[in-house]
């Protein structure tokens with residue numbers, strides 16, 4: 001790319017916002033030119049606004065330290081200086097819906113980490129390796145919004161990334177019933193052990209709203225574009241329990257599957273390791289070379305050994321074996337703030353750019 005696209009990060013001071021800032025440091029296509037957050041942070045330098053809240057393991061990039069934080073709610077002002085924005089603000093669902101649409105209407109594409117628009121019929125919710133064809137609905141969304149270049153695209157919830165890619169790789173064997181339990185890291189709630197000490201040596205069997213997302217969102221990924229909207233798939237049925245565990249980064253899922261066309265274990269592994277998508281074909285900057293790895297050792301995948309596979313953008317699978325009640329069971333692992341949040345959104349933005357949906361203003 002000749003000239004880098006100018007990017008704004010909405011919610012830049014939060015956990016996911018910080019992840020965007022770190023991932024965008026030295027990005028070959030995108031350059032952060034604007035950081036925005038709540039009115040509490042507006043007017044301060046990024047370094048002052050974040051203060052002791054920097055949660056990344058790498059230092060705050062020098063290029064953003066002295067940037068003055070803008071107020072997310074001053075839409076025209078923020079939008080004026082950027083080609084597109086990443087959204088990671090924490091507001092009410094209705095507020096997020098409204099503000100993301102307001103940015104789109106200023107002809108500023110919004111690539112969002114938030115759940116507010118995941119079920120808006122003409123908003124694509126995409127994992128680039130799974131359903132890039134859903135970007136087709138952007139045409140209809142632009143008609144509704146009355147925009148030429150502005151639109152909203154979202155990525156799905158972090159919890160599904162440890163099993164939805166796996167089930168997609170096995171599509172031809174027609175999985176029709178899935179039982180999953182997720183063991184989810186505390187960074188998924190925007191927390192570290194320092195600010196959530198109750199989680200040390202603890203398990204909490206409840207994550208608000210997570211089970212419905214984990215059961216329903218994969219069906220939308222597997223849905224079809226019909227009459228300018230995404231119509232979700234009906235199968236497989238998925239039932240899920242979501243449990244918070246004392247892990248900093250990395251969501252694990254233990255999953256049982258029934259297939260209409262029962263495969264062999266060897267066939268299943270072959271489909272996993274050969275599964276590729278557009279990001280790999282186009283060699284997008286954040287694409288993992290190997291999307292899914294299969295680990296033969298009985299004690300893998302482990303969070304501490306495998307969460308950073310392919311810089312946190314790959315999925316690790318292990319313990320695939322036949323089951324006495326279901327056909328097969330397995331364990332999956334993905335990085336919840338990389339593949340599951342900022343990294344997944346960044347990969348969406350790269351594909352949107354490669355496909356011409358995002359361009360310089």
Ligand SMILES: NC(=O)c1ccc[n+]([C@@H]2O[C@H](COP(=O)([O-])OP(=O)(O)OC[C@H]3O[C@@H](n4cnc5c(N)ncnc54)[C@H](OP(=O)(O)O)[C@@H]3O)[C@@H](O)[C@H]2O)c1
Nearest residue numbers: 011012013014015016037038041072088089090188190341
């Ligand atoms: N953490 C994850 O792994 C994860 C994964 C998927 C999705 N999400 C979603 O992503 C969003 C951000 O999550 P997070 O964990 O990064 O949250 P967070 O650490 O609490 O950060 C929230 C960000 O939103 C800003 N903000 C809060 N209230 C605002 C307001 N009234 N107006 C404008 N800006 C406001 C904050 O600015 P100040 O610093 O000025 O307060 C901050 O920049 C949430 O909707 C969350 O559900 C998170």
